[in-house]
Amino acid sequence: MDSAAQIRDDGTLAEPSPFLFSVYLEDVRSLLPDGHGYAERVPPNVEAYLGFLERHGARATFFTVGDVARRYPALIRRIAEAGHELACHTSDHTPLERLDPDLFRQDIERNRADLERAGASEVTGFRAPIFSLTERTAWAYDVLRDLGFRYSSSVLPHANPLYGWHGFESTCARHPSGIWEIPLSISGLFGCKVPFAGGVYFRVLPGALTHLLFRRRRRAGVPVVGYVHPYDIDTEQERFMHPELGGSRILNAVMYHNRGRVLPRLDRLVAGGARICRYDTFVTALDARDG
Ligand SMILES: [Zn+2]
Numbered sequence: 604m605d606s607a608a609q610i611r612d613d614g615t616l617a618e619p620s621p622f623l624f625s626v627y628l629e630d631v632r633s634l635l636p637d638g639h640g641y642a643e644r645v646p647p648n649v650e651a652y653l654g655f656l657e658r659h660g661a662r663a664t665f666f667t668v669g670d671v672a673r674r675y676p677a678l679i680r681r682i683a684e685a686g687h688e689l690a691c692h693t694s695d696h697t698p699l700e701r702l703d704p705d706l707f708r709q710d711i712e713r714n715r716a717d718l719e720r721a722g723a724s725e726v727t728g729f730r731a732p733i734f735s736l737t738e739r740t741a742w743a744y745d746v747l748r749d750l751g752f753r754y755s756s757s758v759l760p761h762a763n764p765l766y767g768w769h770g771f772e773s774t775c776a777r778h779p780s781g782i783w784e785i786p787l788s789i790s791g792l793f794g795c796k797v798p799f800a801g802g803v804y805f806r807v808l809p810g811a812l813t814h815l816l817f818r819r820r821r822r823a824g825v826p827v828v829g830y831v832h833p834y835d836i837d838t839e840q841e842r843f844m845h846p847e848l849g850g851s852r853i854l855n856a857v858m859y860h861n862r863g864r865v866l867p868r869l870d871r872l873v874a875g876g877a878r879i880c881r882y883d884t885f886v887t888a889l890d891a892r893d894g
Pocket of ligand 1: 627
């Protein structure tokens with residue numbers, strides 16, 4: 604069965620509350636000092652995601668750093684040829700607060716050129732590294748508009764000590780620049796607000812709870828916006844301390860937890876009715892809705 608959420612002639616989606624599944628196409632080794640001494644794991648993990656999507660006839664979005672496109676152009680071509688969307692995730696995974704509008708423009712132009720050189724076409728989407736699009740870096744929307752982008756999916760609509768944009772609506776909204784923002788889906792759990800369909804949260808939360816949260820959003824007619832990394836399914840990756848964890852051994856243990864369960868869980872979600880959709884297809888439906 605083709606589970607891809609299809610777009611109707613009038614521009615609306617056959618499934619109005621799709622699962623906006625996405626892969627952060629990045630190499631965790633690039634974020635470590637001497638990380639490339641570890642085994643190369645991105646290609647087999649991406650193949651596993653492509654297999655999952657193919658099983659369900661689904662098309663999704665890969666937010667890709669330029670570094671990966673430069674290293675693995677054949678992999679980018681394969682993703683594009685399988686009908687998936689390639690979108691930007693900066694050239695070298697630099698958080699926006701370390702850039703300014705000029706540097707960001709140069710970075711994204713390079714990121715897009717690397718994707719296009721490898722075979723991607725119509726690159727119109729962006730996701731900031733580590734939810735770094737906040738009220739302080741909202742200048743990024745004007746740059747994206749100037750470069751012809753249509754949407755961003757970069758905002759965690761809740762502030763925590765590391766990242767997030769407090770007070771941002773949790774629904775899709777059009778920035779005054781004209782760029783759509785598709786914020787990550789969050790849910791209040793145990794006194795915290797967490798992106799339940801994303802990476803480590805998706806792995807650690809009980810599967811039954813995730814199913815319930817997905818069903819709730821479908822009933823409410825809103826999409827689930829989630830993400831995974833190549834390492835989220837990698838049961839063969841060597842042990843090393845992951846970046847951005849402050850050297851915590853406990854958090855690092857969590858980084859390896861339940862990796863073998865991610866693909867079976869995704870299969871069950873799709874079997875339970877979740878309909879995966881490319882972000883740019885969803886944005887076309889948002890445009891049609893707005894007229
Ligand atoms: Zn990333």
